[in-house]
Amino acid sequence: MPRPHRKSDPTRRSDPTRNLDPTRVGAATGADRTRRAFSQTFLHDRAAIDRVVRAVRPTPGELTIEVGAGTGQLTRVLARVDGRLLAYEVDPDLTARLARRCADLPNVTLAPGDFLAAGPPAEPFAVVGNIPYAATAPIVRWCLHASRLRAATLVTQLKYARKRTGDYGRWSLLTVRTWPEFDWRLAGQLPRTAFRPVPGVDAGILRLTRRPVPLVPPAATPAYQRLVELGFSGVGGSVAASLRRGFPVRRVDAALRATRIPVDALAGEIWPEQWLTLFRLITAR
Incomplete structure (x- = not known):
């Protein structure tokens, strides 16, 4: 059975506040538009x-x-x-x-x-x-x-x-x-x-x-940052695979074991303190 025709209500179509959050309904002034332009709250x-x-x-x-x-x-x-x-x-x-x-x-x-x-x-x-x-x-x-x-x-x-x-x-x-x-x-x-x-x-x-004293000597900071960026690169699907592309496999694996980081761990799962230990162990002379 066909549905009866429903007349449109022009007030419903033209109401700009319809379906808006009630806490924001009054925010259509010029000042509020400026606030939004500057991303201000x-x-x-x-x-x-x-x-x-x-x-x-x-x-x-x-x-x-x-x-x-x-x-x-x-x-x-x-x-x-x-x-x-x-x-x-x-x-x-x-x-x-x-x-x-x-x-x-x-x-x-x-x-x-x-x-x-x-x-x-x-x-x-x-x-x-x-x-x-x-x-x-x-x-x-x-x-x-x-x-x-x-x-x-x-x-x-x-x-x-x-x-x-x-x-x-x-x-x-x-x-x-x-x-x-x-x-x-x-x-x-x-x-x-x-x-x-x-x-x-x-x-x-x-x-x-x-920090009053950096956790890594300033001279070693660029090397630390390169290691972290390599670890976060996602190449190989894990931190271990990513780090093995830039450092000896045995050294990487030994550092992961020493810090008790699973071989399949992702970069974001590793605490900052663990990254510091990885850096020291992997780059140790």
Whole structure:
């Protein structure tokens, strides 16, 4: 039996908020479109802000750079515990508002513009920020390449923070490659409802800390990184097969036995500490 014809409802077709997350229905303003263009989500929950500040652990008198100061919610709390704060904000619509909000904070200097375009300071410093998720990778790279960086505390997507810190039971190439110089930690989790506009995922507090003494001598770091990159190359289907392409088979197999790594183990399954031991055993003279 044919189905009866159903008249279309023009109000249903033209309603742009239909089927949207109710927490985002009001986010169709020009300002919110700018927020999306800059991949911005602002911390508004005070408990979440306090949790980020506790993870920072500032050094008295040290310069701290805030990435993506936004509306200054985090900036004002940081200013109470940091000696000197340099706050970057790339969105020109927010800089005037940020200046007004921080006018009574003499230890805060505003830096309108792109943090990624700035050169790192010549003095020891720390980085902190509720960073745009879309810029996470370049901001992390900037921090890793800044020779005077002491620590970075970054609010990222929870998935990114867990992946980089081994919280899934697997380790990434970037983490293992830089492990001799930097400690990677998941310093906490923040619910997505702590942000406005509300993002689709929860956030993690990623803590990067430069080690006072590298775990591998600087002169040996390039060799360590080449070994790790070879191990992560995936050639042969296992770390053992990949490493055998660049080092004597007997030496590789003996190092795997000594570290109790299965011969069929994948690169991401090996802890950073085990990579250090593999490097020392395989390259020993």
